Amino acid sequence: DTAVSQTPKYLVTQMGNDKSIKCEQNLGHDTMYWYKQDSKKFLKIMFSYNNKELIINETVPNRFSPKSPDKAHLNLHINSLELGDSAVYFCASSLGHRGYGYTFGSGTRLTVV
Amino acid sequence: DQQVKQNSPSLSVQEGRISILNCDYTNSMFDYFLWYKKYPAEGPTFLISISSIKDKNEDGRFTVFLNKSAKHLSLHIVPSQPGDSAVYFCAASINAGNNRKLIWGLGTSLAVNP
Numbered sequence: 001d002t003a004v005s006q007t008p009k010y011l012v013t014q015m016g017n018d019k020s021i022k023c024e025q026n027l028g029h030d031t032m033y034w035y036k037q038d039s040k041k042f043l044k045i046m047f048s049y050n051n052k053e054l055i056i057n058e059t060v061p062n063r064f065s066p067k068s069p070d071k072a073h074l075n076l077h078i079n080s081l082e083l084g085d086s087a088v089y090f091c092a093s094s095l096g097h098r099g100y101g102y103t104f105g106s107g108t109r110l111t112v113v
Numbered sequence: 114d115q116q117v118k119q120n121s122p123s124l125s126v127q128e129g130r131i132s133i134l135n136c137d138y139t140n141s142m143f144d145y146f147l148w149y150k151k152y153p154a155e156g157p158t159f160l161i162s163i164s165s166i167k168d169k170n171e172d173g174r175f176t177v178f179l180n181k182s183a184k185h186l187s188l189h190i191v192p193s194q195p196g197d198s199a200v201y202f203c204a205a206s207i208n209a210g211n212n213r214k215l216i217w218g219l220g221t222s223l224a225v226n227p
Contacts, residue, residue: 004156043157043202043217055212090156102215104156 003027006091006105013081014113020077021108023091031055032074033102034066035090043090049074050096081112116140117205119218127226132190134221136203139184143205143216148177148188151200151220160201161188193225 004025013019025032033056034046048056049068063079078085091105118137126132136146144165149157163170163177163186170177176189190197203218 041219043220045214048212056209056214092156101159102157104158106155 004091004093004103004105006089006108008108009106010109010111012111012113015081015083017081018077018079019081019110020075021089021091021110022073022075023105024073025091025093025103026072027093027095027103029093029095029103030071031094031096032068032071033092033094034074034076035092035104037088037090037107039087047074047076078110081110083112086110086112115219116143117203117216117218119201119203119221121221122219123222123224125224125226126193128195129192132188132193132197132223132225134188134190134201134203134223136186136188136218137184138186138205140205140207140216141181141184143207145206146177146179146186147204147206147215148175149202149204151202157202190223193223195225195227198223198225 006023031050033048035043036046037043046058046060047066051071052068065077068074088107088109090107092102094102116139147162148160150160151157161172161175161177163179168179174190179186200220200222202220204215206213206215
């Protein structure tokens, strides 16, 4: 009964591959987010979806494509993985896009070799 | 360009004493501030917040102080417990068009020693 769950927890893959990270929340929230925490520990928002609609799209390479099939799911697909994509990716959700009251998933550590 | 700065990457305190974690910001348009706590291999969890119209908010052992003129906020934990050992992130909320954005600091790693 995890509130925000992401899979997989760890992902090791080669450069050039395409991979997906899945996120699901059972809190009844209507807004979901993807954050990236890089090697310098910066937590930076990548995307935000409200009711399946994209509302925030930061300056992220278009190799990253979020997909929200419904309010409870926000998946992240990454094409042509690069070494610099190695990071921890956090999914989060909230009720409304108020900028606070987030619940985070436990993160997916992506390592590109 | 870091709009939210936590200048101390780490802090170590003795159990039972006060922990003070600091956060500075540069954008006067931030109107809501939050503290999140993060354990290893877990996502951040919300701890306490404060609106820019207040200067103090208290929740049990945790108190956040806001000094708008200095663009500075601090989180006080009294008394500190070993279970408080974690990374603490300061975040600031701002209107961004029709939406809101959270801008995060880099975090301060707190170690509470028994």
